Amino acid sequence: MQNGEEQFWKLIGKMNVAMLSTFSGNTIHARPMHAVARSDYGDIVMLTDRNLTKDNEIEHNHSVTLTYSDGSHTFVSVEGAAEVSTDRSIINDVWSNAAKIYWPDGPDDPNIVALVVTPHAVEYWDGDNKFVSGIKIAYGLATHSTPSLGDNRKLRL
Numbered sequence: 001m002q003n004g005e006e007q008f009w010k011l012i013g014k015m016n017v018a019m020l021s022t023f024s025g026n027t028i029h030a031r032p033m034h035a036v037a038r039s040d041y042g043d044i045v046m047l048t049d050r051n052l053t054k055d056n057e058i059e060h061n062h063s064v065t066l067t068y069s070d071g072s073h074t075f076v077s078v079e080g081a082a083e084v085s086t087d088r089s090i091i092n093d094v095w096s097n098a099a100k101i102y103w104p105d106g107p108d109d110p111n112i113v114a115l116v117v118t119p120h121a122v123e124y125w126d127g128d129n130k131f132v133s134g135i136k137i138a139y140g141l142a143t144h145s146t147p148s149l150g151d152n153r154k155l156r157l
Contacts, residue, residue, distance in 0.1 A: 004153045008122050009039035011068070011076055018066040020046065020115070022057040022082075029057065033115075035066060036094040042157070044078070044117045045094045049102065055084040055113055064117055073127035080119040090114045122155040 012018070018035040021028050031054075033046040044066060048054050058064065062083065068076040085091075088107065091114050095107045103109040 004155045005157065007126065007151070007153070008076065008119075008124055008155060009037055011074055011124055011126060012037045012044070012078070013039070015068045015070055015074070015076070018044070018046075018068050018078075020054070021065040021067070022054060023061040023063065024053070024057050029053075030067075034096070034098065035068075038093070042118065044080075044119065045090060046115045046117075047091065047094060047099055047102075047112055048115055049111050050113045051111060054115060058082045058084055058115060066117060074125065076122065076124040078117070078119045079121040080117045082115050082117045085114045085116050087114065090116065119157045122153075122157060124151075124153055126151045 012035070016034055016036070017032050019030045020033045020035075021030040023029075033048070036045045038045060062081045064080055064082040066076075066078040066080070068074075068078075091107050091112055094114065099112075100106070103112050
């Protein structure tokens with residue numbers, strides 16, 4: 001069995017969209033972002049346009065939350081510190097064909113910035129598929145017991 005940190009990187013590596021939550025004054029603002037997990041670097045990177053508000057929000061408050069879901073039985077919550085980077089090596093490392101939709105001039109477009117999140121705390125729920133969960137719930141109801149519906153861990157990174 002993998003340790004918790006290895007499992008965390010494996011889980012988010014399979015899910016390429018995360019909800020990025022930042023502080024905008026006294027409110028929290030969340031939006032979906034294409035997120036690239038880079039376990040070798042210990043970070044998660046998202047590309048954005050410097051003309052939008054995300055980078056300004058992060059410059060004022062580096063604390064962010066990323067939330068992931070595979071839409072079925074796996075959920076991950078990441079608390080971390082974000083920084084805005086113009087480092088072209090990072091931008092090139094996470095560049096994808098989908099990014100061309102937003103920046104047709106390619107990764108050297110001066111409006112592209114990378115949001116680099118270093119995770120500090122993680123919680124994940126990696127459950128069984130719906131069929132197996134249903135059987136476990138039915139068994140729990142029949143036996144008046146609480147079924148184990150998967151792996152739940154909290155990690156400090």
